[in-house]
Amino acid sequence: MAERRAALLVVDVQNDFVPGGALPVPEGDRVVPVLNEYIRRFREAGLPVYFSRDWHPERTKHFKEYGGAWPPHCVQGTPGADFHPQLEVPADAVIITKGADPEEDAYSAFQGRTPEGEPFAERLRRDGVTDLYVGGLATDYCVRASTLDALKQGLRVTVLLDAVRGVDVQPGDSERALAEMREAGAATATLETLRLEGAATPSTS
Numbered sequence: 001m002a003e004r005r006a007a008l009l010v011v012d013v014q015n016d017f018v019p020g021g022a023l024p025v026p027e028g029d030r031v032v033p034v035l036n037e038y039i040r041r042f043r044e045a046g047l048p049v050y051f052s053r054d055w056h057p058e059r060t061k062h063f064k065e066y067g068g069a070w071p072p073h074c075v076q077g078t079p080g081a082d083f084h085p086q087l088e089v090p091a092d093a094v095i096i097t098k099g100a101d102p103e104e105d106a107y108s109a110f111q112g113r114t115p116e117g118e119p120f121a122e123r124l125r126r127d128g129v130t131d132l133y134v135g136g137l138a139t140d141y142c143v144r145a146s147t148l149d150a151l152k153q154g155l156r157v158t159v160l161l162d163a164v165r166g167v168d169v170q171p172g173d174s175e176r177a178l179a180e181m182r183e184a185g186a187a188t189a190t191l192e193t194l195r196l197e198g199a200a201t202p203s204t205s
């Protein structure tokens, strides 16, 4: 069997996406302690962890005022674009920035780049990642788009059900998004069922 290597992608856990923010995801803050536990497990197993962030210019066709769907959020350099203060982002974490192009919605982390300007998919290939575990915000937008793109890249993808929440602009959007991700080939897991591939040390829980 070919060697496999897991990695964690934490999607857009930023102040504007939690209650009190500009585009709050209901219960968005609840994913933070759960993600912190996933982050610890991946790091203890010697596996990579990536953090995507939504990072828009003030003027973008993503915002209502310029023809898009959303109120202004995650504007570059503002407190709303910071990671949630309780999210345990390691000092050496790889941050994937997306949404900086004023012509793009960029819901997917695969439209993002590392600080060196490398596309996320290339970075994953270089890191030898074959299995991507995805949690964060929001289930029906950036988690959905990132998961579907990861599957298109040929990765095995697992959505972390206890570490995602959705916007649900229409009731049921998140459930429909999860069904779509499963249909496209995504697996699902929780802290209780997680078994990591390619861990340097066996995970004990």
Ligand code: VGL
Pocket: 012, 054, 070, 107, 137, 138, 139, 140, 141, 142, 143
């Ligand atoms: C997102 C709506 C607008 C997300 C980003 O991170 O899911 N949703 N921009």
Ligand code: ZN
Pocket: 054, 056, 062, 070, 073, 074, 099, 105
């Ligand atoms: Zn956005």
